[in-house]
Amino acid sequence: MATVHSATYQLLRKQGITKVFGNPGSNELPFLKNFPEDFQYILGLHEGVVLGIADGYSLATGEPALINLHAAAGSGNAMGALTNSWYSHSPLVITAGQQARSLCGVESMLSNVDAPQLPRPLVKWSYEPSYPGDVPRAMSQAIHTACQPAKGPVYLSIPHDDWHQEIDEDALLLADREVASASMPSDAQMQRLAERVNNAISPVIVLGPDVDAYRANNLAVELAEKLSAPVWVAPSASRCPFPTRHHCFRGVLPAAIAGISAKLDGHDLILVVGAPVFRYHQHAPGRYLPEGASLIHLTCDQQEAARAPMGDAIVGDIHGLMSSLVNLTRQTQRPAPAALPIPEPVAESAEGPIAxxxxxxxxxxxxxxxxxxxxxxxxxxxxxxxxxxxxxxxxxxxxxxxxxxxxxxxxxxxxxxxxxxxxxxxxxxxxxxxxxxxxxxxxxxxxxxxxxxxxxxxxxxxxxxxxxxxxxxxxxxxxxxxxxxxxxxxxxxxxxxxxxxxxxxxxxxxxxxxxxxxxxxxxxxxxxx
Known part of the structure; x- marks a missing residue:
């Protein structure tokens, strides 16, 4: 008969998750017992490092990464790193060992008190199964939740005495599930978007990290060239969505309200793709938009769309949105932007320190x-x-x-x-x-x-x-x-x-x-x- 342990590993295997990034404690050992030969355990010496390694892996692959942390203390050590994962839309499946169920109520050593509350608000979903048989289903929900747009980290607390429990064979059905997203605007919505873009007199494009995450970089180049539009990277850039020596490239916007408005002055349409509107940092108050400008926001994240202080938004798959928009965009007769000058090389010097x-x-x-x-x-x-x-x-x-x-x-x-x-x-x-x-x-x-x-x-x-x-x-x-x-x-x-x-x-x-x-x-x- 299947156990929670065997059913969960079968689920992970079927989902292509065969790497475990972790730093184990006693609560995690029952999960790691009889570790399958086709899995790899990658050890970090601090939980923040573990989460950072997994984050880098997930960002580069676009796939979920499984993290195994130690109860409340280990989860706490990883929380600083989790702030980056939340804002980078990293699909991390974070598991934490919990004390044995019978010892949680008395708050014995290594009990994670109110475990689902601990990582919030930096996770999309947080849960502790109410009984052992729910562990594989909860793991399945965690994986699919992390991977649905907007992608992001999730958290699962698992009592260590659950792993050896026998489980009904129906739990194995979880391994074969697929959950796919198919969100795209209607043809009418895309036509209205394209009409606004085609009718703009002086459009500018602002690209964010999700353009790179969705591998829509080449579509961004095609759109910029069709529109002969300057391209900025959204402030606080965590990825590079556009080739930096392309003639349309203008650099990274400053992370300040007044600074952004000044850089985008003179444009009647600001098209923001795959970025929040905007990630400010320096306190420099001013107008959100330059005089006479309107803004359209294309995002995979409904929270980013909802909290933006200006502009109209469409929420959907970034690659699909860009592909459809490129097909509907007319080639402009406006002259192409001139490429930015390449900075002069710094003169050689035999003395340090180096600039x-x-x-x-x-x-x-x-x-x-x-x-x-x-x-x-x-x-x-x-x-x-x-x-x-x-x-x-x-x-x-x-x-x-x-x-x-x-x-x-x-x-x-x-x-x-x-x-x-x-x-x-x-x-x-x-x-x-x-x-x-x-x-x-x-x-x-x-x-x-x-x-x-x-x-x-x-x-x-x-x-x-x-x-x-x-x-x-x-x-x-x-x-x-x-x-x-x-x-x-x-x-x-x-x-x-x-x-x-x-x-x-x-x-x-x-x-x-x-x-x-x-x-x-x-x-x-x-x-x-």
Missing amino acids: PEALFDELNALAPDDAIFVKESTSTVTAFWQRVEMRQPGSYFFPAAGGLGFGLPAAVGVQIACPDRQVVAVIGDGSANYAITALWTAAQYEIPVIFIILKNGTYGALRWFSRILEAEDSPGLDVPGLDFCSIARGYGVDAVETKTRAEFKAAFNDALKAKRPVLIEVPTTTIEP
């Missing part, structure tokens, strides 16, 4: 054309987008909610998902410390990420904000005395410090050939975001 702009020039020249950049150096965002060309879908990942600790583990997860593309993690020295144990996982599983640590001894983005907020005398803005090469070697990762551009070029070229994780520490100057 981040110079480092990015080298990266652009040396990295493979299909390299994937996982970025978590917030003070160098603008310089990176200006100087590093990103050509292909799935080439860039950044923490969607700004929660630090994303970069190192996400790079590991992305590299697991994309073994045929080189992952380059560009991480600030302040950010790196939030998830430094990800290096151990990279070493143990021989995951060949190239980690580049930009070491300027300070929280660069905070330095910038301290000037804006007139709080430059705030304590805690500097992080001196860090030796990342020693730390990396302690975790089993080869590491080298490079103090000149020539040394960096040599080290990076060696890392490309290494086929194992390598960390390059680069002392850099401090620049503004």
Whole structure:
């Protein structure tokens, strides 16, 4: 007879989920007992790192990732990373071991009190089965809920004494279920949308991360070329939805109301695709829209559509919406936008520290054309987008909610998902410390990420904000005395410090050939975001 354990693993297998990202405690051991040979367990040394690795894997594949955390404490450790997953629409299936059912009521050690409430509001659905027989069905619901648009994380708390319980054979029917989404606007709605786009005098396109997630990048290029429209990337960009050297590309919008309105001034129609309207950060009040402009919002997320403070919205499949709109859009006779000038190369210098702009020039020249950049150096965002060309879908990942600790583990997860593309993690020295144990996982599983640590001894983005907020005398803005090469070697990762551009070029070229994780520490100057 089937057990909860065997039925659940059969369900996971049929759904193509054969990797488990975890950090186990006693409550999780009954689930991991007799671990199937066709599954792989990927261990992280901290739950935030575990979730970050799984997040990177899920972002790169577009598929659900299964995470196994330890009760309330482990779930709490992962909550910081979960903020990024929620805003990046990552379909994560997070499971947490619960104490034995008979011990939960007395709140014995390792009981997860009111477990479904713990991860909210950062999950789409949260549940603890009311009896053992409901565990496989709940797991099935978790997987399908995570994967339905808008995708997002879910949470399932499972008492550890449920796994060995026998279960009715009907539970095996769950393994063969499919749940598909088929949401598209009506022909009349698409015709009205196309009419507004075709009749616009000066349209502008703003693209967000879901364009890249739905692999609609080429459709975005086709639409921009038909309209001869400038293309901006939505503020707080967590992915790259458009080739950065295309003549229509204009850069990333500032994350401020007044700044966005100023950049989009002069356009009568603003078409926003696959992004919230908008993810603001800096408090700079102003008009939401420029004078005379209207806005159309295409999104996969009904919550994003509902909470937007302006514009009309259509909720649906981003790839389907874009494909239909491209087919209905007429070729304009407007002149095409002129390409942005490529920034002048930074002059060679024999002295350190290296300017981040110079480092990015080298990266652009040396990295493979299909390299994937996982970025978590917030003070160098603008310089990176200006100087590093990103050509292909799935080439860039950044923490969607700004929660630090994303970069190192996400790079590991992305590299697991994309073994045929080189992952380059560009991480600030302040950010790196939030998830430094990800290096151990990279070493143990021989995951060949190239980690580049930009070491300027300070929280660069905070330095910038301290000037804006007139709080430059705030304590805690500097992080001196860090030796990342020693730390990396302690975790089993080869590491080298490079103090000149020539040394960096040599080290990076060696890392490309290494086929194992390598960390390059680069002392850099401090620049503004």
